[in-house]
Amino acid sequence: MAEKRNIFLVGPMGAGKSTIGRHLAEMLHLEFYDSDQEIERRTGADIAWVFDLEGEEGFRVREENVIEDLTGMQGIVLATGGGSVLSRETRNRLSARGIVVYLETPIEKQVARTQRDKRRPLLQTEEAPQHVLERLAAERNPLYEEIADFTIRTDEQSARAVANQIVEQLGF
Ligand SMILES: Nc1ncnc2c1ncn2[C@@H]1O[C@H](COP(=O)(O)OP(=O)(O)OP(=O)(O)O)[C@@H](O)[C@H]1O
Numbered sequence: 001m002a003e004k005r006n007i008f009l010v011g012p013m014g015a016g017k018s019t020i021g022r023h024l025a026e027m028l029h030l031e032f033y034d035s036d037q038e039i040e041r042r043t044g045a046d047i048a049w050v051f052d053l054e055g056e057e058g059f060r061v062r063e064e065n066v067i068e069d070l071t072g073m074q075g076i077v078l079a080t081g082g083g084s085v086l087s088r089e090t091r092n093r094l095s096a097r098g099i100v101v102y103l104e105t106p107i108e109k110q111v112a113r114t115q116r117d118k119r120r121p122l123l124q125t126e127e128a129p130q131h132v133l134e135r136l137a138a139e140r141n142p143l144y145e146e147i148a149d150f151t152i153r154t155d156e157q158s159a160r161a162v163a164n165q166i167v168e169q170l171g172f
């Protein structure tokens with residue numbers, strides 16, 4: 001049987017990777033994974049707690065390991081953590097083992113979408129979320145672009161409509 005392909009969603013916090021990823025997996029009859037959720041499952045702690053106990057550095061090690069394992073699977077949709085592309089090894093694995101879709105959205109939209117929940121420790125600081133997200137974007141957008149097979153904006157349509165658009169672009 002032909003190898004089943006993987007789809008990896010990358011992009012910043014609030015781009016909609018987790019939400020759109022679930023729709024996409026359902027539409028394509030693939031399994032859905034989310035690296036943040038997988039870290040929570042393996043540690044039995046939430047993301048904020050991992051950041052508190054181990055710092056961002058410890059979190060990144062866990063993230064790299066989880067993505068190494070998940071990218072070794074076949075036939076999955078994976079929503080990656082927003083900062084996972086900081087690791088060169090992770091970027092190489094994502095590029096080599098699946099189709100990478102960059103979900104792009106303006107900062108203002110990211111701010112609005114991440115305002116209500118407190119699960120993103122990098123945004124729980126004195127600095128305004130808008131500034132943090134701008135700083136992260138300057139460093140990370142080139143990395144998302146570097147590995148993307150294609151890019152889709154997620155601020156103009158519903159999550160389901162974006163998933164549909166991805167299915168069309170994938171052509172399978
Ligand atoms: N296309 C969309 N249209 C409207 N709302 C959306 C869309 N995509 C996502 N949202 C909403 O935005 C919020 C953030 O989305 P989501 O958690 O999927 O982002 P994420 O990219 O996984 O972020 P993170 O990197 O922090 O995990 C959710 O409440 C979701 O319902």
Ligand SMILES: O=C(O)C1=C[C@@H](O)[C@@H](O)[C@H](O)C1
Binds near residue numbers: 081083121122
């Ligand atoms: O952009 C980031 O660095 C992060 C995004 C989230 O998906 C989580 O992985 C965590 O909150 C860190």
Ligand SMILES: [Mg+2]
Binds near residue numbers: 017018019034036079
């Ligand atoms: Mg997510």
